[in-house]
Amino acid sequence: MTDEQGKTPAQQLRVGVFGARGRMGIEVCKAVDAADDLALTAAVDQGDSRSAVSTAEVVVDFTTPDVVMDNLRWSIEQGISAVVGTTGFTEQRLEQVRGWLADKPEVGVVIAPNFGIGAVLMMQFAARAARHFESVEIIEQHHPRKLDAPSGTATHTARQIARARAEAGLGPVPDATKDEVPGARGADIEGVRVHAVRATGLVAHQEVLFGGTGETLTIRHDSYDRVSFMPGVLLAVRAVRNRPGLTVGLDALLD
Numbered sequence: 001m002t003d004e005q006g007k008t009p010a011q012q013l014r015v016g017v018f019g020a021r022g023r024m025g026i027e028v029c030k031a032v033d034a035a036d037d038l039a040l041t042a043a044v045d046q047g048d049s050r051s052a053v054s055t056a057e058v059v060v061d062f063t064t065p066d067v068v069m070d071n072l073r074w075s076i077e078q079g080i081s082a083v084v085g086t087t088g089f090t091e092q093r094l095e096q097v098r099g100w101l102a103d104k105p106e107v108g109v110v111i112a113p114n115f116g117i118g119a120v121l122m123m124q125f126a127a128r129a130a131r132h133f134e135s136v137e138i139i140e141q142h143h144p145r146k147l148d149a150p151s152g153t154a155t156h157t158a159r160q161i162a163r164a165r166a167e168a169g170l171g172p173v174p175d176a177t178k179d180e181v182p183g184a185r186g187a188d189i190e191g192v193r194v195h196a197v198r199a200t201g202l203v204a205h206q207e208v209l210f211g212g213t214g215e216t217l218t219i220r221h222d223s224y225d226r227v228s229f230m231p232g233v234l235l236a237v238r239a240v241r242n243r244p245g246l247t248v249g250l251d252a253l254l255d
């Protein structure tokens, strides 16, 4: 028996979505629905019961940093693997997730600060360039309805750059600023300055500016539409059950 899209239910991976009526959730529901090998079995948003997701094999979470941990704990307890795009994951939160997963060794969780393939490459290129330049700053630009600043992508990029600089033995980024209006030099994420711009018309954009003697290098990525995140989300949905434990970032899945 097939459904109206020619899908055979028994062969499809059952997918639930948390944050289904949000900007990302709407796109995820459409992308899952359009994929022959996936079935959207639950679309849950604020105020809906989570129990609709209990029959799913994989749940996708694009909610808010306030609620994502509770959703994730619940999903892991139910034995449901999870693909998480929601931001706000500190090292402490990741450790907490690893702790929950220790009791459910068959469950996989993929948490990625950015599912855009171009954005993943931008972060990789930036980490690679980091050891060669004494100066670096990040400028992220987003739509004004975004709740968090700086973005998860910028925070993740800054941490990767900081790690690469430390491994290369680079010292602090040079900066003689003595007199500063608070915020003028951006946020300090592990020694990397991050500037967050919010403007109507933007979706998600990031520039990493490197400076060396007599030269600069700019690495830039632009998401003009949220469909740009869908190939990465679907890649993770299809892979997550074969990756028990916690995977952070899409890098391992792309390789």
Ligand SMILES: NC(=O)C1=CN([C@@H]2O[C@H](COP(=O)(O)OP(=O)(O)OC[C@H]3O[C@@H](n4cnc5c(N)ncnc54)[C@H](OP(=O)(O)O)[C@@H]3O)[C@@H](O)[C@H]2O)C=CC1
Residues within 6 Å of the ligand: 018, 019, 020, 021, 022, 023, 024, 025, 044, 045, 046, 047, 062, 063, 064, 065, 067, 084, 085, 086, 087, 088, 112, 113, 114, 115, 116, 152, 229
């Ligand atoms: N990793 C990636 O590639 C990307 C990550 N993101 C991140 O994803 C998150 C969501 O972004 P975006 O879609 O723009 O945000 P939205 O605010 O548009 O969507 C979030 C949705 O989650 C709902 N929600 C709130 N609480 C719950 C709950 N307990 N259970 C289920 N749903 C709930 C919200 O409802 P209500 O509005 O009623 O509160 C809203 O509909 C953000 O953290 C963002 O940074 C975004 C784009 C790409």
Ligand SMILES: O=C(O)C1=N[C@H](C(=O)O)C[C@H](O)C1
Residues within 6 Å of the ligand: 087, 113, 114, 142, 146, 147, 150, 151, 152, 153, 154, 203, 204, 205
């Ligand atoms: O809120 C958004 O829109 C986005 N959030 C993620 C982030 O904070 O990095 C990913 C992307 O930048 C879009």
